[in-house]
Amino acid sequence: MGNLLYNYEEAVALILFSIGFMTLLFHKNLLRKLIGMNIMDSGVYLFLASMGYIYGRRAPIVENGDVSAVHYVNPVPASLVLTGIVVSVSVTAVMLSLAVRLYERYHTLNLDEIYAAARTRREHR
Amino acid sequence: MAEWVRFGISALFAAVGIFAFISAAVGAFRLDYVLSRMHATALADTVGIGAIAISAAIAAGVDFVTLKLLFSAAAMVLTSPVSTHMLAELEYRTGDELYKHVKFKVGKKWERLK
Amino acid sequence: MKKPKTQPETAKSSGTAASSIKKWLDFDLDIDSLPVPPPRESAEDDGGDETPLLSRIPKSAPRFVYTALAAICSIVLTATLILTVEGMPRYGEDQDYMDTVTYEYITHGMEYTGAVNIVAGIILEYRAFDTLGESFVLFCAVTCVLVLLRADSADSQPEDVVFRDLSHDAILRRTVRAIVPLVFMFGVYVLLNGHLSPGGGFSGGAVIGAGLVMVSAAYGGDVSGRIVSERVFKIVTTCALSFYCLGKSYTFFTGANGLHSIVGNGTPGDILSAGLILPLNVAVGMVVACTVYGIYRMFDKRSF
Numbered sequence: 001m002g003n004l005l006y007n008y009e010e011a012v013a014l015i016l017f018s019i020g021f022m023t024l025l026f027h028k029n030l031l032r033k034l035i036g037m038n039i040m041d042s043g044v045y046l047f048l049a050s051m052g053y054i055y056g057r058r059a060p061i062v063e064n065g066d067v068s069a070v071h072y073v074n075p076v077p078a079s080l081v082l083t084g085i086v087v088s089v090s091v092t093a094v095m096l097s098l099a100v101r102l103y104e105r106y107h108t109l110n111l112d113e114i115y116a117a118a119r120t121r122r123e124h125r
Numbered sequence: 126m127a128e129w130v131r132f133g134i135s136a137l138f139a140a141v142g143i144f145a146f147i148s149a150a151v152g153a154f155r156l157d158y159v160l161s162r163m164h165a166t167a168l169a170d171t172v173g174i175g176a177i178a179i180s181a182a183i184a185a186g187v188d189f190v191t192l193k194l195l196f197s198a199a200a201m202v203l204t205s206p207v208s209t210h211m212l213a214e215l216e217y218r219t220g221d222e223l224y225k226h227v228k229f230k231v232g233k234k235w236e237r238l239k
Numbered sequence: 240m241k242k243p244k245t246q247p248e249t250a251k252s253s254g255t256a257a258s259s260i261k262k263w264l265d266f267d268l269d270i271d272s273l274p275v276p277p278p279r280e281s282a283e284d285d286g287g288d289e290t291p292l293l294s295r296i297p298k299s300a301p302r303f304v305y306t307a308l309a310a311i312c313s314i315v316l317t318a319t320l321i322l323t324v325e326g327m328p329r330y331g332e333d334q335d336y337m338d339t340v341t342y343e344y345i346t347h348g349m350e351y352t353g354a355v356n357i358v359a360g361i362i363l364e365y366r367a368f369d370t371l372g373e374s375f376v377l378f379c380a381v382t383c384v385l386v387l388l389r390a391d392s393a394d395s396q397p398e399d400v401v402f403r404d405l406s407h408d409a410i411l412r413r414t415v416r417a418i419v420p421l422v423f424m425f426g427v428y429v430l431l432n433g434h435l436s437p438g439g440g441f442s443g444g445a446v447i448g449a450g451l452v453m454v455s456a457a458y459g460g461d462v463s464g465r466i467v468s469e470r471v472f473k474i475v476t477t478c479a480l481s482f483y484c485l486g487k488s489y490t491f492f493t494g495a496n497g498l499h500s501i502v503g504n505g506t507p508g509d510i511l512s513a514g515l516i517l518p519l520n521v522a523v524g525m526v527v528a529c530t531v532y533g534i535y536r537m538f539d540k541r542s543f
Contacts, residue, residue, distance in 0.1 A: 002325040009330055014320040021316060025309040055331040060357040061436065062349050062507070069345040072357070076341055079362045082441060086373045090380030093534050097387040100538070200418070207414045211456070214408065 009050040016043030030099045030109045034092065041088040045081050052077035135184040142176035145169055158226045159216055163209055170205035174198055353504030353513040354434035362439075363516045367487050370440075370519075374483065374526050378476055381530045381537075390541035406459040415457035422450040426528075433520040434513040440520040444527025451532040460540055463532075469543040472529050479522040486515055 004011060020043060023036025052074035060075035099109065106114045145168050152165025178198030182191045217223065228235045344361055352360035362370050430443025455463035467475075493500035505512030536543055 003327060003329050004321070004325045006329045007324050007327055010327065011321065011324045014324060015317070018313060018317040018320065022309075022313045025313060026306070050330065053331050054333050059437075060345065062355045062357065065349075065507075067346050067349055069342050072345050074341050075344060075357045075361060078358045079366065082358075082362060083369060083373055086441060087376060090376050093380050094383045094387075097384045097537070101387055200421075204414060204418060207410055210410055211408065 010047055013043050013047035013050060016040075016046065019043075028111050030102065030111060033111075034095050034099070037095070038088065038092060041084065045084060048077045048081050048084070131183060131186075135180045138176045138180035138183065142173045142180065145173035145176065149173065158222065159220070160213060160226070163212055163216075167206065167209040170209075171202050174201045174205075349507050350504075352516065353507055354516050355507050355513075356434050356436060356439075358437075359434045359439050359516060359520075360513070363433075363519050364514070367519070370523065371480075371483055371487065374480055374523055377526055377530045378480065381476075381533045384534050384537045388537045388541055389543075406457060408457075411457045415453050419450055419453055422446060422453065426450060430520060430524040431510065431517065434516045435508070435510070440523030441527055443520070444524035445531060447524065448528040448531025448535075451528065452535045455532070455536065455539075460536070464543075467529065467532055472533055472543065475525050476529050479525045483519055483522045486518065490515055 017040050020036045020039030020041075023039060024033050025036075027033055027036065054073055057071055057073050060072045060078070102114060103109055106117050108114060108117075149165050149169030152168075153162050156162045156165060175198055178194050178201075182194050185191050185194070224238050228237050231238070344365065345357060348357045348360045348365075349355065352364040354360035354364070426443050426446035426449075428443075429438040429446055430440065433439030433443065451463060451467060454466070490500055490502060492498075502514045504514050507513070511517070533543070
């Protein structure tokens with residue numbers, strides 16, 4: 001099994017990513033797809049943040065002027081996660097507003113019906 | 126011996142909290158009507174977070190961390206039912222399917238209106 | 240509404256700089272020769288087609304093909320990811336190959352940036368350009384939401400807008416009156432302490448934005464419009480992003496050329512230390528608060 005049993009946190013994060021991906025693919029409702037996207041984002045943050053952890057070390061805030069690198073956790077993945085969270089919030093906001101406009105035009109949130117109505121409306125022109 | 130008792134109580138509260146979260150997640154995806162889904166997810170914020178905060182407070186002992194934890198959990202338990210209440214109010218005022226799922230009192234009997 | 244055809248000739252004949260710039264911008268564009276778009280039909284115009292929607296999807300594979308392909312894709316992705324985890328080094332192990340960048344950040348971070356919080360020093364001093372891009376992403380998001388969701392005053396509001404106005408609810412008002420001062424105080428504390436403890440611009444700005452959302456939800460748009468109106472929103476975001484650009488350009492310039500900059504590092508641990516990290520945190524926090532509040536107002540009232 002290799003390192004799979006020891007890397008349980010990263011494995012759970014990637015399983016969360018796959019669950020979000022499957023939610024994105026299999027549901028036809030627009031809002032369910034958006035929930036799937038958010039689940040994928042949560043999985044990515046957990047994976048990134050758990051990459052930086054080292055046993056027995058503290059959080060990267062300097063205490064008592066001690067700047068030796070063997071006392072602190074890796075701080076670089078934490079700064080990457082900050083960027084990711086902001087991007088996730090922005091994407092969710094734009095996706096939700098697009099869903100509101102789609103609902104106002106087609107009066108349904110089912111992606112198949114929206115696609116059918118858009119296709120036929122284009123052909124009838 | 127006292128350490129094991131503390132660990133057991135903390136684990137019990139954590140199990141209650143985890144069960145609340147799992148049932149809320151299952152309910153949010155599988156229930157039909159929006160008020161039922163709200164009933165499920167409101168459980169997660171209050172019971173779930175409260176139970177896990179109490180379990181963490183018991184495990185940490187008497188420390189400054191415990192005070193901060195209980196304060197943040199109290200703020201969560203205070204404000205989450207208000208948000209659920211506002212969503213339910215909105216659904217009550219503007220919902221179309223309310224009459225199919227809710228029973229009203231006609232005279233002395235509770236019955237579902239058509 | 241045809242413009243006179245002599246307009247391009249008059250632009251070419253006068254040789255001033257303004258007319259040449261105008262000609263360059265127009266790309267020899269003749270407005271009248273563009274094709275006229277067809278008249279816009281109503282949203283419900285189906286051409287009189289009575290067939291149900293789902294049977295109208297033309298010329299595509301049966302439904303189960305898509306489901307099978309999606310299942311295969313998901314299984315392949317999950318298997319690949321789990322195999323990757325199996326090949327990775329152990330979780331929590333001290334890697335000998337921790338790269339020199341991290342070593343440099345931790346050992347020289349505090350003396351170079353003056354910030355006790357190493358992560359704040361990374362995102363606002365070593366990698367400040369990425370944080371500027373993030374603020375731009377937030378600004379773009381709120382602009383997109385504004386473009387998509389703003390309803391003109393000429394559009395008719397739906398009939399149930401009176402019932403949807405829930406701002407006079409007693410439970411909400413009592414709770415908000417009790418909670419909002421604590422929320423703003425906590426938000427300002429998190430915002431100002433970005434270089435000393437976990438926090439900073441993004442989390443502090445989100446908390447302040449949440450406080451504004453609470454005020455708008457409980458007391459209506461008039462009260463919160465006195466704090467953040469559309470004019471205030473535009474001024475605050477523009478000024479915050481401009482300050483970030485100019486201030487950080489100044490420290491980039493002085494740092495790259497070895498000059499002495501007026502923004503010193505101070506003693507680590509003070510509130511007024513770490514160079515430009517505190518003002519940049521405030522700028523980023525303002526952008527985030529306005530973004531969170533603006534997105535809420537767009538979804539709730541369709542206007543600021």
